[in-house]
Amino acid sequence: MPFPKDFLWGAATAAYQVEGAWDQDGRTPCIWDVLHPGHVRFDDNGFEACDHYHRFREDVQLMKQMGLKTYRFSISWSRVLPQGVGPVNEKGLEFYRSLVDALVEAGIEPMVTLFHWDLPHCLYEQGGWLNPNIPDWFAEYARVVVDALSDKVRWWMTINEPQCFVGISYVKGEHAPFLDQPSSLLPATRNVLLAHGKAVDVIRSRAKLAPKVGFASTGAVFAPGSREPEQIEAARAVTFSNERQAFSIPWWCDPIYLGRCEPGAAAQMGVTDLFTPEEWEQVSRPLDFIGFNFYQTEGLPVEGSHYPSNAWTGSPITNMDWPITPEGIYWAVRFLHERYGLPVLITENGMANPDFVMLDGQVHDPQRIDYVHRYLLALRTACEEGVPVLGYTYWSLMDNYEWAWGYSRRFGLIHVDYRTQQRTLKDSAYWYRDVIASNGENL
Numbered sequence: 001m002p003f004p005k006d007f008l009w010g011a012a013t014a015a016y017q018v019e020g021a022w023d024q025d026g027r028t029p030c031i032w033d034v035l036h037p038g039h040v041r042f043d044d045n046g047f048e049a050c051d052h053y054h055r056f057r058e059d060v061q062l063m064k065q066m067g068l069k070t071y072r073f074s075i076s077w078s079r080v081l082p083q084g085v086g087p088v089n090e091k092g093l094e095f096y097r098s099l100v101d102a103l104v105e106a107g108i109e110p111m112v113t114l115f116h117w118d119l120p121h122c123l124y125e126q127g128g129w130l131n132p133n134i135p136d137w138f139a140e141y142a143r144v145v146v147d148a149l150s151d152k153v154r155w156w157m158t159i160n161e162p163q164c165f166v167g168i169s170y171v172k173g174e175h176a177p178f179l180d181q182p183s184s185l186l187p188a189t190r191n192v193l194l195a196h197g198k199a200v201d202v203i204r205s206r207a208k209l210a211p212k213v214g215f216a217s218t219g220a221v222f223a224p225g226s227r228e229p230e231q232i233e234a235a236r237a238v239t240f241s242n243e244r245q246a247f248s249i250p251w252w253c254d255p256i257y258l259g260r261c262e263p264g265a266a267a268q269m270g271v272t273d274l275f276t277p278e279e280w281e282q283v284s285r286p287l288d289f290i291g292f293n294f295y296q297t298e299g300l301p302v303e304g305s306h307y308p309s310n311a312w313t314g315s316p317i318t319n320m321d322w323p324i325t326p327e328g329i330y331w332a333v334r335f336l337h338e339r340y341g342l343p344v345l346i347t348e349n350g351m352a353n354p355d356f357v358m359l360d361g362q363v364h365d366p367q368r369i370d371y372v373h374r375y376l377l378a379l380r381t382a383c384e385e386g387v388p389v390l391g392y393t394y395w396s397l398m399d400n401y402e403w404a405w406g407y408s409r410r411f412g413l414i415h416v417d418y419r420t421q422q423r424t425l426k427d428s429a430y431w432y433r434d435v436i437a438s439n440g441e442n443l
């Protein structure tokens with residue numbers, strides 16, 4: 001059996017990218033609502049997005065039609081706690097309860113991410129991820145969500161891609177809150193990791209169904225040029241080097257899974273250690289799985305080449321200009337499992353493609369089918385070699401708000417016409433349905 005029998009075939013979204021209803025039923029603005037002007041293509045925002053807030057029942061029916069086993073989505077913090085902390089917005093919670101009910105009724109396992117980048121703006125005004133109180137704010141938010149949903153939700157992720165919501169957002173200034181402020185890396189790292197650890201404690205201590213707890217990382221994976229042991233070790237070494245700090249895997253994953261950081265990482269920050277011994281305990285609470293978002297392999301530099309790395313030389317690219325490097329997903333799950341010892345869940349993988357509804361009323365996206373096919377074959381090789389892979393949630397269920405790219409990049413299995421909110425299953429959705437039905441044996 002290539003893929004395990006209970007493999008979790010699914011698709012993923014995030015609250016800000018799909019929900020819309022940004023100011024309805026008591027939700028207050030998040031940082032993207034307020035700060036996007038001047039930073040996003042055409043100043044697009046998530047005010048309406050895919051209107052998933054009102055159309056989730058239809059969307060769950062489409063998921064059911066595709067035979068999805070699981071749906072990964074995130075919660076909007078400011079929908080649940082409009083002031084970030086304090087009074088709970090029951091109407092906001094009600095939305096998520098109804099969504100979870102609809103999923104369970106359709107036989108689809110809900111997977112919840114607590115934080116996928118949409119920080120309440122009111123908390124940002126108090127310093128956001130730079131305020132040392134944010135681990136406690138986050139724990140309070142986690143408690144409200146866990147109390148409301150854990151009778152039906154088993155799969156939990158605390159945070160999604162700190163590489164992006166700290167690295168791209170606080171250090172590089174390309175995502176909200178658009179701060180180009182490298183000095184924020186140390187406090188943000190501390191606060192994010194402590195917030196994660198406190199949320200893990202909340203989930204473990206309060207969940208009604210026995211929880212599976214993880215977080216979703218991303219980060220540069222380097223693939224060896226061949227299976228020669230020296231090449232493999234060279235690729236592994238650079239994958240787990242801290243050179244890229246906020247953007248690397250070990251910067252976030254070593255503290256969480258190993259309770260330590262690479263020698264020298266703290267010194268790079270001008271401190272003797274990132275945490276006190278008690279804090280190290282807090283950030284490294286045991287987890288059940290490694291969530292990983294994988295899109296592209298980083299290549300090793302080639303001397304004399306004008307390409308940034310060998311991953312680019314002649315490589316096909318997606319509509320994001322990302323090279324298509326399916327073998328990288330094999331190395332990602334293998335390296336991650338070998339270093340951290342837990343099973344791996346691919347929490348995101350997918351491609352942007354210039355899809356549109358054609359004259360025949362359908363959306364033909366052979367590139368996406370080929371892309372997913374190749375990545376799944378590489379993932380299957382990892383499974384066959386004994387790497388425990390729990391599942392694969394394609395990014396994304398439907399076209400949505402692609403952050404700084406606005407609505408101009410389409411990752412979905414389902415096409416969304418943003419003028420009418422009409423959904424159309426793309427060819428890839430039907431293809432994926434057949435893959436799921438055969439548990440990947442037809443690949």
Ligand code: GCO
Pocket residue numbers: 014017160161164293348395401402403411
């Ligand atoms: C990500 C994000 C998604 C993006 C996707 C495509 O985790 O990077 O989770 O929100 O839309 O990755 O860029």
